[in-house]
Amino acid sequence: MRTKICGITSYEDAMTAIDAGADALGFVFYEKSPRYISVSDAKKIIAKLPPFIEKVALFVNSDAQVINSYCQEAGATLAQVHFEAPYELYEQLFVPYIKVVRAKEAKDILQFSNEYRLIDAYCETYGGSGKKLNIEWFKHVDCSKIILAGGLDPQNVSSLKQYGFYAVDVSSGVELSYGKKDASKVREFIKNAK
Numbered sequence: 048m049r050t051k052i053c054g055i056t057s058y059e060d061a062m063t064a065i066d067a068g069a070d071a072l073g074f075v076f077y078e079k080s081p082r083y084i085s086v087s088d089a090k091k092i093i094a095k096l097p098p099f100i101e102k103v104a105l106f107v108n109s110d111a112q113v114i115n116s117y118c119q120e121a122g123a124t125l126a127q128v129h130f131e132a133p134y135e136l137y138e139q140l141f142v143p144y145i146k147v148v149r150a151k152e153a154k155d156i157l158q159f160s161n162e163y164r165l166i167d168a169y170c171e172t173y174g175g176s177g178k179k180l181n182i183e184w185f186k187h188v189d190c191s192k193i194i195l196a197g198g199l200d201p202q203n204v205s206s207l208k209q210y211g212f213y214a215v216d217v218s219s220g221v222e223l224s225y226g227k228k229d230a231s232k233v234r235e236f237i238k239n240a241k
Contacts (some may be wrong), residue, residue, distance in 0.1 A: 048240045049214035053083035056226040058092045067234040070215035071101035072177040081225035111139035118142040172180040201235035
């Protein structure tokens with residue numbers, strides 16, 4: 048499974064994740080998040096990163112103009128749209144994007160099933176809550192285009208291999224504190240996912 052380490056707030060954490068084999072890093076441009084990073088700080092980190100790493104910018108309740116300009120300014124390569132955006136918003140994006148499904152019940156995971164999408168557990172706040180999804184929902188579903196998030200950690204990630212997820216996304220499960228990663232947990236998570 049491919050891996051994304053989300054909630055990156057420092058160059059050191061970014062390189063720890065990359066050196067451990069992460070395929071993608073997440074930068075949270077949502078000011079209410081404890082993992083929030085400014086566009087200028089994200090740009091400083093992204094500018095120093097090696098090639099072939101996906102740089103994902105996470106947005107909540109933003110318009111297309113903000114998403115386009117923040118991604119361009121920061122050097123992000125993918126926008127993660129973490130809210131129920133209207134169809135028109137996606138039409139206005141100049142950057143590649145991925146939709147997020149905040150699943151409350153089993154049928155929710157079937158949304159956008161012909162697209163790559165990130166599926167997270169629904170919670171009032173957006174992302175990084177550590178809330179788990181009911182893994183039983185995925186038993187007889189084609190998971191090859193699903194990036195699974197929500198309540199993942201180094202201990203439970205290897206048990207997901209049987210479902211054939213495209214990727215897994217972790218934030219709170221590899222942290223020392225909000226926005227500060229635990230290097231050993233990051234390495235263990237990626238090793239167990241791969």
